[in-house]
Amino acid sequence: MKSDKIFWGILFVFVGGIFLLENFGVIDFSWHYVWRFWPVILILMGVNILFSRSNSKIGVLVTVIITVLTLGLLTFKGLQKGQKHDHWDFGFSDGVKDGWDNRDDDNNNNTDSTVNYQEAFEDGTNHAVLNIKGGAAKYILSSGTSSLFTANTTGNRRPFYVLRTEKVDRTTTVNFIAKSSKTIHFDGDESNDITMSLNPLPTWDLNLTMGAGKADFDLSVFKMQNINIKGGAAEFDVRLGDLSKLVNLTAETGIADVTIEIPTGVGCRIKTATGLSSKSFEDFIDKGNGNYETSNYNSSAKKINISFKGGLSDIKVKRY
Structure with missing residues (x-):
């Protein structure tokens, strides 16, 4: 052979x-x-x-x-998840000066540092778009805020994030982007947690692109419209609400663990185009050709459409 x-x-x-x-x-x-x-x-x-x-x-x-x-x-x-490992740090300057370039790398300090980001809410903003691009980190989004968007980054590695906004008519686009550090870390204690909040008044589109990491998004209190998730070896937990008539969610993953929670009163349709993936769709009817629906999809006034594209993923959709 x-x-x-x-x-x-x-x-x-x-x-x-x-x-x-x-x-x-x-x-x-x-x-x-x-x-x-x-x-x-x-x-x-x-x-x-x-x-x-x-x-x-x-x-x-x-x-x-x-x-x-x-x-x-x-x-x-x-299998050593959560345990301590030797610290290997090959650092190279990224050529960009920011407040984090003043840290003392020689100390190999694992003390957590926090940075706050905020975008003010302007009256008349009906629609908002949040674009998140990051690397290995844990993203948490669950609560509302009087601002349009807030984020707090906490970790023992400097958080290379840039917050930029664009405003066209009554739509505001928030770009929360991780800059490349050009640094390789093999550190089991490395952490980078990002806690985010959104204003509940506008209708939101959310686009998340990340590599390895975890995203825990409770979007049940927000009026969501379009959600796009792209990730590599990552874990995604997303909870949707019933505040919108139609929500479209697309997930494109590599080796990932994806869990979506939806309200029982909302009709849901799932389309899958995945490789060797494990699927668990509770209370869904198999329509064939990778399509699944809840029994109330056609009769429900509110609908959620979910599209899965990926490779070796563990996919779950639960109703609550």
């Missing part, structure tokens, strides 16, 4: 096994932490290419040993 087939077989067994054990609560695996080692997959693919041209048993054996040892190490790291 060729080494390339063995490599992909081992990789699929590894990912599928982790998902299976997680679903049954046997293990608590941190995809968030493991995602920072994604270049290792490229290295494994390179090793596989080098030995795939050789039909020798030694080449196959070397490929198997390297793949198993590497995936074993990643499994060990993923």
